[in-house]
Amino acid sequence: MHWAIAISFLLLLLTIILRLTWMNKFNMAAIIQEYLSTTDQVLSEEQGIALAKKIRQPMWDWHIYLGYVLVGLFSIRFTLPLFGKMKFQNPFAKNLSAKKRFQKGVYLVFYLCVEVSLVTGLIIEFGPKDLKEPVEAIHKLGIYYLLAFIGLHLAGVIIAEFTDQKGIVSRIISGKKNKDEND
Numbered sequence: 416m417h418w419a420i421a422i423s424f425l426l427l428l429l430t431i432i433l434r435l436t437w438m439n440k441f442n443m444a445a446i447i448q449e450y451l452s453t454t455d456q457v458l459s460e461e462q463g464i465a466l467a468k469k470i471r472q473p474m475w476d477w478h479i480y481l482g483y484v485l486v487g488l489f490s491i492r493f494t495l496p497l498f499g500k501m502k503f504q505n506p507f508a509k510n511l512s513a514k515k516r517f518q519k520g521v522y523l524v525f526y527l528c529v530e531v532s533l534v535t536g537l538i539i540e541f542g543p544k545d546l547k548e549p550v551e552a553i554h555k556l557g558i559y560y561l562l563a564f565i566g567l568h569l570a571g572v573i574i575a576e577f578t579d580q581k582g583i584v585s586r587i588i589s590g591k592k593n594k595d596e597n598d
């Protein structure tokens with residue numbers, strides 16, 4: 416479950432990075448316009464952008480496919496606690512150390528943000544047209560929490576590996592249980 420979600424997120428992030436950088440519609444339109452001007456052909460900026468979007472589309476389709484994969488994976492993830500598996504951690508529970516409270520709090524905020532991304536993504540695809548613009552604006556903010564979470568998560572794992580949870584990296588790779596998994 417962990418790796419299916421992690422790999423899907425990293426691939427989804429790749430689609431976002433490509434869209435914001437190499438496959439940015441304005442950059443691509445400028446390249447197309449520049450090339451055509453050397454062949455005595457003229458293309459308006461609008462036409463250049465329309466062409467750039469068509470070139471980008473097969474790459475961007477993967478954002479949507481991965482979005483559906485994540486909807487499926489998170490539906491399973493959020494159903495598992497009902498069967499007593501992969502229970503959600505409560506950051507407000509009593510007697511937690513500040514570190515544990517922070518760790519559980521980060522997961523809670525992350526899951527809430529993921530829910531918002533998935534629901535807004537589905538609304539963009541299937542929802543009413545007049546909602547598209549405001550919902551898109553919320554959906555696009557997803558890049559900030561995604562990058563922040565990946566950074567915090569990697570830093571947390573590295574700190575844990577070198578302090579009080581030695582072997583955490585090999586345990587998450589091998590799937591072996593931690594002796595204090597319910598912490």
Ligand code: HEM
Nearest residue numbers: 431434479482483529532533536537539540554555557558
């Ligand atoms: C946790 C999951 C998701 C995250 C973090 C995420 C993140 C993003 C981000 C950051 C953008 C903006 C890219 C830019 O600035 O150019 C974007 C755009 C988009 N996403 Fe997602 N997304 C997720 C899931 C989904 C899902 C489930 C769907 C639909 C099935 C979806 C459909 C779209 C569409 C259609 C756009 C383009 C909006 C536009 O044309 O401006 N996304 N997504």
